[in-house]
Amino acid sequence: MMEKVAVVHYGEIGIKGKNREFFERKLIEAIKRATGMRVRRKYGRIEVEYREGLESRMAKIPGIRYFGVGFKTELNLESIKKAALSVLPESFKTFKVDTSRSNKNFPMNSVEVNRKVGAFIVEKTGKKVDLTNPDVTVWIEICEKEAYVYSKRYEGIGGLPVGVAGKVVALISGGIDSPVAAFMAMKRGCEVVAVHFFNQTMHSPKVREKIRMLAEKLAEYQGKIKLYMVPFKEVQFEIINRVPPKLRMVVYRRSMMRMANLIAEKEGCKAVVTGDSLSQVASQTLDNINVIYSASKLAVLPPLIGMDKEEIVAIAKRIETYEISILPYEDCCSFMVAQHPETRAKIEDVVKYEGFEELERKAVEESEILEVGS
Numbered sequence: 446m447m448e449k450v451a452v453v454h455y456g457e458i459g460i461k462g463k464n465r466e467f468f469e470r471k472l473i474e475a476i477k478r479a480t481g482m483r484v485r486r487k488y489g490r491i492e493v494e495y496r497e498g499l500e501s502r503m504a505k506i507p508g509i510r511y512f513g514v515g516f517k518t519e520l521n522l523e524s525i526k527k528a529a530l531s532v533l534p535e536s537f538k539t540f541k542v543d544t545s546r547s548n549k550n551f552p553m554n555s556v557e558v559n560r561k562v563g564a565f566i567v568e569k570t571g572k573k574v575d576l577t578n579p580d581v582t583v584w585i586e587i588c589e590k591e592a593y594v595y596s597k598r599y600e601g602i603g604g605l606p607v608g609v610a611g612k613v614v615a616l617i618s619g620g621i622d623s624p625v626a627a628f629m630a631m632k633r634g635c636e637v638v639a640v641h642f643f644n645q646t647m648h649s650p651k652v653r654e655k656i657r658m659l660a661e662k663l664a665e666y667q668g669k670i671k672l673y674m675v676p677f678k679e680v681q682f683e684i685i686n687r688v689p690p691k692l693r694m695v696v697y698r699r700s701m702m703r704m705a706n707l708i709a710e711k712e713g714c715k716a717v718v719t720g721d722s723l724s725q726v727a728s729q730t731l732d733n734i735n736v737i738y739s740a741s742k743l744a745v746l747p748p749l750i751g752m753d754k755e756e757i758v759a760i761a762k763r764i765e766t767y768e769i770s771i772l773p774y775e776d777c778c779s780f781m782v783a784q785h786p787e788t789r790a791k792i793e794d795v796v797k798y799e800g801f802e803e804l805e806r807k808a809v810e811e812s813e814i815l816e817v818g819s
């Protein structure tokens with residue numbers, strides 16, 4: 446019996462005590478959804494029936510630390526040797542065998558298995574062992590009733606399965622930062638509801654298409670994603686009518702916070718995620734962040750707060766949102782703000798211009814709600 450499988454390891458879940466079963470169930474659901482294959486929990490790992498192309502989908506599932514693709518075999522040295530030969534690539538010069546053994550009843554320890562299987566590969570292929578820098582590593586995992594043997598090992602994105610931490614609203618602007626922030630929240634177990642505010646007259650269909658593309662990319666990590674497109678032209682015009690240009694930016698971001706809270710209430714979300722990073726732009730001074738975030742009843746989580754632009758860009762490239770984010774688009778709000786917005790806003794100077802909750806509620810009610818992803 447030799448069955449082609451992927452064997453999944455999930456670091457952090459292992460140490461979560463009584464929540465472990467819940468986390469494993471969520472991870473199994475996510476793998477099933479992403480691959481459509483049979484998935485089983487086994488020996489502190491997850492075994493996935495193999496199909497072509499499964500690797501790229503699995504590499505995007507939060508909660509997976511790494512996974513191997515190879516064979517499941519019967520638990521005896523002969524079967525393991527046979528599997529080891531069959532996972533070798535066509536051309537290589539050097540190799541090593543790396544065995545781990547969770548079944549302590551197996552008659553050989555890991556070092557002995559390394560030696561026996563290594564000697565067998567040398568005998569059959571004439572290749573050399575190199576323990577420090579081999580071209581190929583053959584991993585062998587000896588479990589209760591079976592062994593897994595593979596030479597292809599893929600890094601996952603780590604973190605926790607989507608959904609174990611609850612739901613959040615993530616504000617997605619169309620820039621580089623906010624999709625990265627949404628991804629970071631997913632990676633820590635949040636199910637994300639994406640929200641974008643746009644001006645229904647000024648914004649071309651291209652903007653909507655771009656936001657949809659970003660949501661689709663994020664859906665690859667989460668399964669499906671709900672996207673709220675909130676038309677907030679009326680709110681914007683009210684802000685222009687009432688608020689001096691210098692303060693408009695802080696006021697519209699507070700308004701976005703209130704609308705995000707309304708959506709969170711509808712969707713059962715427990716926090717608002719933004720792409721703010723400290724001091725990157727004028728809106729992101731500590732004074733302004735205090736004033737903006739205080740418009741939210743729910744906690745506001747800015748996962749990028751301590752990151753440099755280069756670090757954010759590197760993640761955006763890795764998760765493949767970068768190429769979409771740099772497509773040209775009309776920014777929602779730059780037309781309405783002063784060239785040098787206030788950087789030290791004070792709450793008492795701002796609230797006196799506010800009071801458009803009715804328009805905010807209407808904008809949220811008129812949102813287009815899309816289910817994106819497969």
Ligand SMILES: Nc1ncnc2c1ncn2[C@@H]1O[C@H](COP(=O)(O)OP(=O)(O)OP(=O)(O)O)[C@@H](O)[C@H]1O
Binds near residue numbers: 618619640720721722
């Ligand atoms: N039109 C919008 N729709 C939804 N969220 C928005 C919108 N504009 C701004 N935001 C939220 O406010 C945050 C700060 O926006 P701002 O434009 O000041 O910063 P930024 O660093 O350019 O962020 P980004 O790269 O995400 O656009 C964004 O990361 C996003 O979470």
